[in-house]
Amino acid sequence: MSAKSLTRKATNRADTNTGRIAAAVSPYERLRHALEWVMSEARALNRDDVNAVVDEITRVALNLNERSRP
Known part of the structure; x- marks a missing residue:
């Protein structure tokens, strides 16, 4: 695939997913x-x-875990 095609696909994924997140009511x-x-x-x-x-995902999860402790 060309770089232009890959960029377009990534932009489409981002637009779709940010729209879903924005439309969601429940956190x-x-x-x-x-x-x-x-x-x-x-x-x-x-x-x-x-x-x-x-x-990176593991680092974020560990950070969230630490924040949730009393």
Whole structure:
């Protein structure tokens, strides 16, 4: 695929997912759509980039876990 085609596909994914998140009423529904977006972007990654993304997602999850503790 050309760079222009890949850019267009990424823009379309972003537009679709931000629209779903904005239209959601419940905060949990918004979170679900955001996580679905992360998964759709992960599927579009090159295999070489996966480890860096996993590390970043793990860092965010650990940060959220620490914030949820009393």
